[in-house]
Amino acid sequence: MDLIDEEWMGPLGNPHVVTMINFDDPNQPYSCQQWGQEGSVADNFMIEDGNGYTVHGMFNTGNAFPSNVWVDHTMTVYYKTNNTGYYLANLKLQDMLDDCAPCNDPDIDQDGTNNDVDNCPNDYNPDQSDSDGDGFGDECDDCHNMGGDINDDVLVDVLDIVLTVNMVLSGGINSPDFSECELGDADIDGNGLINILDVIQIINLVIGSPRNDFDNGSAEVSYSYQGDDLWVSIASDVDMVGLQLNIDADNDLDAYLIDNSHIKVWSNYQDEEMIVLALDELMLNRAFDSRSVNLVIEDALYINTDSIEIVASSSSGSEINVSYVGGNSQNNTYPEYYGLSRIYPNPFNPTTEIEFNLPYDSNVVLSAYDLNGREVGVIFDGFQTSGIHSYQWDASNLTSGVYYIKFQFDTQIQSMKAVLMK
Numbered sequence: 001m002d003l004i005d006e007e008w009m010g011p012l013g014n015p016h017v018v019t020m021i022n023f024d025d026p027n028q029p030y031s032c033q034q035w036g037q038e039g040s041v042a043d044n045f046m047i048e049d050g051n052g053y054t055v056h057g058m059f060n061t062g063n064a065f066p067s068n069v070w071v072d073h074t075m076t077v078y079y080k081t082n083n084t085g086y087y088l089a090n091l092k093l094q095d096m097l098d099d100c101a102p103c104n105d106p107d108i109d110q111d112g113t114n115n116d117v118d119n120c121p122n123d124y125n126p127d128q129s130d131s132d133g134d135g136f137g138d139e140c141d142d143c144h145n146m147g148g149d150i151n152d153d154v155l156v157d158v159l160d161i162v163l164t165v166n167m168v169l170s171g172g173i174n175s176p177d178f179s180e181c182e183l184g185d186a187d188i189d190g191n192g193l194i195n196i197l198d199v200i201q202i203i204n205l206v207i208g209s210p211r212n213d214f215d216n217g218s219a220e221v222s223y224s225y226q227g228d229d230l231w232v233s234i235a236s237d238v239d240m241v242g243l244q245l246n247i248d249a250d251n252d253l254d255a256y257l258i259d260n261s262h263i264k265v266w267s268n269y270q271d272e273e274m275i276v277l278a279l280d281e282l283m284l285n286r287a288f289d290s291r292s293v294n295l296v297i298e299d300a301l302y303i304n305t306d307s308i309e310i311v312a313s314s315s316s317g318s319e320i321n322v323s324y325v326g327g328n329s330q331n332n333t334y335p336e337y338y339g340l341s342r343i344y345p346n347p348f349n350p351t352t353e354i355e356f357n358l359p360y361d362s363n364v365v366l367s368a369y370d371l372n373g374r375e376v377g378v379i380f381d382g383f384q385t386s387g388i389h390s391y392q393w394d395a396s397n398l399t400s401g402v403y404y405i406k407f408q409f410d411t412q413i414q415s416m417k418a419v420l421m422k
């Protein structure tokens with residue numbers, strides 16, 4: 001067989017001929033010497049299909065397996081025999097080539113471009129259009145490799161942004177809901193990951209905002225608890241436009257941002273992982289209201305903060321370098337906390353007690369806001385001494401809904417959610 005391989009598969013051979021050796025014979029195992037050193041030609045293609053003689057079984061005749069099988073361009077068995085000699089092999093191959101119209105036509109698709117330089121030799125593509133420049137013409141390209149064009153419509157628009165958000169929420173590069181082509185187009189920075197950074201960069205493509213990588217910025221992350229809720233506090237030295245948290249969790253959790261009314265929080269729970277995304281609700285890459293961001297994860301006492309992975313994005317889609325204040329660890333204790341500590345009862349109707357702790361004497365402003373950011377009441381405004389204080393809020397003049405209690409002392413501002421149910 002080596003002589004036949006050299007004749008048809010060597011440098012002067014015919015590109016329409018491919019040979020294949022299947023190591024699955026009824027009388028195996030054979031030694032390499034018994035196989036006649038088959039496969040010694042560089043272009044030889046060898047397969048092993050496991051138990052059952054799958055390939056041989058395709059050509060079984062009277063419970064006999066042929067040693068050699070010829071298959072033509074229509075995937076039809078042309079000839080099969082045992083102990084094929086050099087002359088017979090060449091004769092049958094030449095007969096097949098003579099009968100193969102595509103093999104003898106320099107322009108199979110009749111589009112005016114010869115097969116050897118046609119970017120779609122089997123599909124009519126007269127202008128050789130190749131929108132994504134990957135060498136495969138549009139007519140035969142199953143994947144338009146245009147960065148950010150997730151749905152392969154040769155446009156990068158809001159539909160692609162939404163698809164990428166869904167991709168991140170369903171597992172990123174390991175998402176089972178998207179094809180390999182879609183995943184490749186979403187990994188716009190080519191780092192083998194699909195996360196909030198790719199979302200922000202695709203938004204920039206859509207809105208025409210140039211990328212600037214001169215300063216990635218840095219941020220410090222700290223964890224604290226208020227009741228059963230975990231507060232994730234991020235202080236950045238640059239504007240932040242996107243945030244992603246991946247959390248090992250036993251169940252679905254609710255997460256929300258304090259303030260930042262134009263920032264929307266998306267979340268999804270699957271395979272014991274909670275994925276949280278936060279970015280501009282209108283997908284225009286507007287920055288968070290402040291460089292200090294507080295994300296609250298409700299009923300998260302059991303969460304080990306070592307399991308939380310945080311990715312923060314600058315306006316360019318560059319990753320902000322994150323470090324952890326006091327270490328990224330969970331000690332299962334409640335740290336001493338200054339600021340708002342409790343709203344009780346919550347939900348309430350129509351009054352509730354608001355408790356806070358001051359570390360030192362200071363002027364204090366305690367006020368209530370609706371979901372649109374409008375102030376709906378001032379609960380306390382004045383000087384207070386250090387320690388724990390409590391004030392009652394009467395919301396009898398307001399309608400049922402979610403409100404935020406804002407607490408400010410010195411340069412510190414904190415908020416907690418209160419639910420009025422009438």
